[in-house]
Amino acid sequence: MWAAKAKTCCRQLRDRVLRLLADSFTPDRHWIQNHIANCPRCQRRLAQLGNVELALSLLKSQPHNLDLLMRANTQAIGVLKHCLRTTPKAEQLRNVRPDMGIIERCARYKHSLANVAACIIIAVVMKSSTFSSAKMLESKGHKAVEHYYASNAGEDIARDIFTTNA
């Protein structure tokens, strides 16, 4: 019991240390970058590793036919027991369609969505600009009236009126 607990504890600690080390020695660290910039051997090695990563991403990016899953299911179901071949689930798997991501599923609505978004933005902009214009107009009008009173009735009276109003 104790040995099992100790083993789990060791494993957790090892995992944590490895994760910490992995976080501290990422290639984008300044001192690593500096070293690589001046070391041709490391540059070569890094280029080789980059080559493998590139080849892996190339493998991943190669698309297959959309009906491949359907064909594979049909072929696999064809060799299973008769009782399995005739089930509704088998029929469903034979006709399975590739699962589209949310972006692809929404693709047909993209124009409508873009229009709605544009309308919302225009409305928001109009509203904010209308309000700001109205406020600007109000403050300008206020200043003009204050100036009129100041020039005609005297600054003290104008200050009294407008400070008490404010």
Added chain:
Amino acid sequence: MTGRAVSIELLWDIPIPKALEQTQGWVLCAMQWHGRELVNMLWRILGNEQDVCDAYQDTFLKLAHHEHGCKPENVKAYVFRSANNIAISILRHKLVEKNNLPPRITARRNTNSPAAELDTRYMTEALRAGIAELPEHLRDVVTLHDLGDLPYEQVAKILGITAATARVYRCKAIQLLAVWMRKETR
């Protein structure tokens, strides 16, 4: 003798119980749950649609006949490991076939030019050949994590190792592949 023959004949006539029929329904469930991921992984390993269908079929046939039709403890692990092994055997077989072809047919192009180095087909073929040559424990991690798009935690669960070990194995595998791919291009 005749009596025995009759008894066997009678056995054939006994209808299969409904429960027994349903016990293999998990094979179809496994196909439904993991089919998409499996096809993607097999396609990336093999790069040929007919081979993908064959490997997929063999995987589920193997699953259906596992210990006389019993459900494995971890269906996902079983399915992914089987598919992986089957795909690698197909890949190795194809590589051997390719190597046995006359040199005129398999003649490589000049790979010294930068354009050739960036040739996608050449790179992917070299990578596939490298993956097929990797030791099993390293190869499993690369195929499941990089080609099967499974996170390290799931890879670890499937292979019965820790996630940290899976990370270390992947790192070693990439280093080996880098060295081999460099040798190929020389």
